[in-house]
Amino acid sequence: MDEDFEKLKQRLPLLDYLRQLNWSGRPSGSGSEFVGLCPLHPETRPSFYVNARKNRFYCHGCGQGGDLIRFVQLSLHLSFPQSLAYLQQQSVPADAANAREQAAAFYQRQLPRHPEALRYLEQRGVHDPALIEELRFGYAHGGNLRRHLTDQGYSLQSLQRAGLVNPQGCDAFYRRVVLPCCQDRRVVNLYGRSIGAAFPHRFLPGPKGSLFAWESVRQFSTVILVEGLLDLAVLWQAGFRNATCAFGTHLTPFQFHQLSEQPDRLVYIVFDQDENQAGQRTAHQLARRLAEVSVPARVVPLPAGQDPNSYFVAGASADDFARCVERGYPL
Numbered sequence: 001m002d003e004d005f006e007k008l009k010q011r012l013p014l015l016d017y018l019r020q021l022n023w024s025g026r027p028s029g030s031g032s033e034f035v036g037l038c039p040l041h042p043e044t045r046p047s048f049y050v051n052a053r054k055n056r057f058y059c060h061g062c063g064q065g066g067d068l069i070r071f072v073q074l075s076l077h078l079s080f081p082q083s084l085a086y087l088q089q090q091s092v093p094a095d096a097a098n099a100r101e102q103a104a105a106f107y108q109r110q111l112p113r114h115p116e117a118l119r120y121l122e123q124r125g126v127h128d129p130a131l132i133e134e135l136r137f138g139y140a141h142g143g144n145l146r147r148h149l150t151d152q153g154y155s156l157q158s159l160q161r162a163g164l165v166n167p168q169g170c171d172a173f174y175r176r177v178v179l180p181c182c183q184d185r186r187v188v189n190l191y192g193r194s195i196g197a198a199f200p201h202r203f204l205p206g207p208k209g210s211l212f213a214w215e216s217v218r219q220f221s222t223v224i225l226v227e228g229l230l231d232l233a234v235l236w237q238a239g240f241r242n243a244t245c246a247f248g249t250h251l252t253p254f255q256f257h258q259l260s261e262q263p264d265r266l267v268y269i270v271f272d273q274d275e276n277q278a279g280q281r282t283a284h285q286l287a288r289r290l291a292e293v294s295v296p297a298r299v300v301p302l303p304a305g306q307d308p309n310s311y312f313v314a315g316a317s318a319d320d321f322a323r324c325v326e327r328g329y330p331l
């Protein structure tokens, strides 16, 4: 356990972790020390010091200090074992990340060759070629990735470790539209949406990564949180570039941290308006959790039975959607 922990800290240095959270520090004194605003308490003058050589932090404002795991405990309000498990999940080994990056690029090149995939996107209201390119939509026809990547020099074992090939040696994704999930601009996972009868949603093992496209969405003073990537795609296409998604209704602690990093950012939650009200219930829970950390949130009602994707596919315009957003209510 202790050794694992030391390895983990080497693999994910505290300073890198903080930078993933968009913490910025300037060099202070000796070469290995940085100072910036404390992510653990509100302040206007920097008092949070990170020593990259010692891999530790100390804040003169709130008096907190320690290593990476202590920081995760404090910032995400997790116990020691929870923080350890969380960090182990967060860090994808470099060779797996590489293979996933290559797989995403391969699937992207495959998309135009498969009319069934383009037809599927068209049916789901996604038709703008520039957007398809920008979001890096790809297609896994199945049965050709392993060969492509072994030709590139990847061993079968490394592809299995990356989850791209299953223990039987077959591609993990078959007949799925595929999108890369990134963190810090690195592909950490792939999301595969079935275009056939298979279970619709599938990820490779490991973390889902950050909120989708957070590095561009975080600049907005209001953000729209939706459940799925096809919801996000139609919203971006309609001009709502402040939409992001967590690939489902349950945010990881890291995604929650991102969503709540700036208390004056207004969050509109637009989950599926399904008959059993499950989407609305989770939206309410999330709005309350955000309120607890002083982040204003509104729950946006859509017409019965709709999600953002189906609403646009049914013919709604950007104005129709904007009117729904205006009807968003606080809890």
Ligand SMILES: [Zn+2]
Pocket: 038, 039, 040, 041, 048, 059, 060, 061, 062, 063, 064
């Ligand atoms: Zn502090």
